[in-house]
Amino acid sequence: MEALLLTEKIIAVAVVLQTIELLFIKKSFSDNGVWTWRVLKEEFTIFPKAIRKLLESTLSYPNFCYLLILRLVCAVLLTIFSHPLILTFLLLSTVLICVRWRGVFNGGSDYMTIVILTALTVAAIFPDNYWVTFGALWYITIQVCSSYFVSGVVKLKRANWLSGRALPVFINSTIYKPLPISDKLIIFKVSSWLIIIFECSFPVALLHPNICLLFIVVAFLFHLINVYIFGLNRFLYAWASAYPALYFCSQSL
Amino acid sequence: MGTSIIVLLVIYFLAVVALSTIKSSYVPGRAIYLFRALFPSWRFFEDLVDVPVLYFRVSSDGTDFGPWVPSFEKIERNWQSILLNPQGNLLFAYHGLLHQLENDIEEVDESKAEEFVDSVSYKLVKNLVLTQVPTNSHFQFKVSSVRQGKPEHAVDVLFSLVHEAV
Numbered sequence: 001m002e003a004l005l006l007t008e009k010i011i012a013v014a015v016v017l018q019t020i021e022l023l024f025i026k027k028s029f030s031d032n033g034v035w036t037w038r039v040l041k042e043e044f045t046i047f048p049k050a051i052r053k054l055l056e057s058t059l060s061y062p063n064f065c066y067l068l069i070l071r072l073v074c075a076v077l078l079t080i081f082s083h084p085l086i087l088t089f090l091l092l093s094t095v096l097i098c099v100r101w102r103g104v105f106n107g108g109s110d111y112m113t114i115v116i117l118t119a120l121t122v123a124a125i126f127p128d129n130y131w132v133t134f135g136a137l138w139y140i141t142i143q144v145c146s147s148y149f150v151s152g153v154v155k156l157k158r159a160n161w162l163s164g165r166a167l168p169v170f171i172n173s174t175i176y177k178p179l180p181i182s183d184k185l186i187i188f189k190v191s192s193w194l195i196i197i198f199e200c201s202f203p204v205a206l207l208h209p210n211i212c213l214l215f216i217v218v219a220f221l222f223h224l225i226n227v228y229i230f231g232l233n234r235f236l237y238a239w240a241s242a243y244p245a246l247y248f249c250s251q252s253l
Numbered sequence: 254m255g256t257s258i259i260v261l262l263v264i265y266f267l268a269v270v271a272l273s274t275i276k277s278s279y280v281p282g283r284a285i286y287l288f289r290a291l292f293p294s295w296r297f298f299e300d301l302v303d304v305p306v307l308y309f310r311v312s313s314d315g316t317d318f319g320p321w322v323p324s325f326e327k328i329e330r331n332w333q334s335i336l337l338n339p340q341g342n343l344l345f346a347y348h349g350l351l352h353q354l355e356n357d358i359e360e361v362d363e364s365k366a367e368e369f370v371d372s373v374s375y376k377l378v379k380n381l382v383l384t385q386v387p388t389n390s391h392f393q394f395k396v397s398s399v400r401q402g403k404p405e406h407a408v409d410v411l412f413s414l415v416h417e418a419v
């Protein structure tokens with residue numbers, strides 16, 4: 001199915017970029033870094049011995065680097081061809097990376113990457129079953145719609161968002177140096193409401209393929225702006241990999 | 254079938270609205286926390302909150318300390334971060350570490366507060382500061398909880414012991 005194939009290729013690119021980033025910062029999880037295995041493994045005493053051995057063999061340094069390199073190779077291969085073993089390894093390695101970082105490395109992008117890889121892995125294990133593929137695409141679609149919808153709904157209950165006060169604070173509370181932004185609250189109030197309306201209305205994208213395309217373009221631009229303002233580059237690719245499934249589902253209603 | 258799916262979707266999103274009224278809370282249980290990536294949460298930038306900020310100070314002899322210095326400096330934006338943003342994502346990870354430390358502090362039994370220095374979160378934050386202080390110096394770090402948008406509202410939540418950078 002074309003939607004599945006496109007999802008695979010985009011998530012493969014996302015995983016390639018994620019893994020290269022992790023290799024760039026390998027000093028931080030080395031034995032002289034911050035997330036040293038010597039300290040981290042104390043948290044894993046809650047697991048049975050067999051699990052602890054598995055974690056030791058994959059997450060200690062430098063084994064974790066080898067895991068990342070293998071993940072990079074598999075992600076590159078996925079851009080060329082698909083195989084259940086490749087997808088299964090990418091899924092499991094993503095979970096292991098999250099465990100290495102004590103739950104998640106980058107929050108939302110980890111969640112979406114795992115959602116996508118889970119769906120793709122299940123679909124790859126049952127390649128000739130249309131309903132499994134259909135279900136996998138709908139699972140991705142439900143999750144991506146929920147990601148925008150939930151984010152919008154929770155903002156609707158926050159006076160700081162409805163008044164526009166939250167947005168300028170978030171913009172200048174990032175990892176980056178402050179931006180020279182306007183002090184006119186009305187600009188941020190309008191922007192906040194546009195964001196809330198966009199997020200809350202996202203499920204409407206399912207009603208028609210043309211509406212879906214419009215939402216995809218707006219969403220892509222939204223994530224692009226977030227890359228610049230907040231540095232959330234991983235979100236761009238993780239969410240982009242869900243859009244083919246979203247478009248497919250908008251056609252199937 | 255299309256109508257059935259639409260009905261199911263409407264029910265699903267109404268349930269999502271209802272569930273979103275429940276305040277998200279920190280789930281205790283280390284195993285669940287380590288595997289929380291399997292349970293996505295889509296609440297992003299929900300509200301202005303208190304965020305942890307890490308400071309450290311250095312002394313050559315362990316007694317005469319310099320001023321408190323913020324651990325992280327804000328970095329410059331660049332368009333290459335569209336593709337790769339390792340430094341930025343590392344900073345996000347540091348902030349995540351501090352959030353975890355804050356959560357762990359809240360769980361500490363006051364009668365056993367001195368044992369907190371043996372916690373994984375404390376040791377990892379100590380490692381973080383170690384990467385920033387001169388070798389053979391003595392250092393101390395603190396974590397303050399600062400309300401976003403109101404930096405004057407800062408509360409110190411942790412003062413570390415004095416450590417030696419060897």
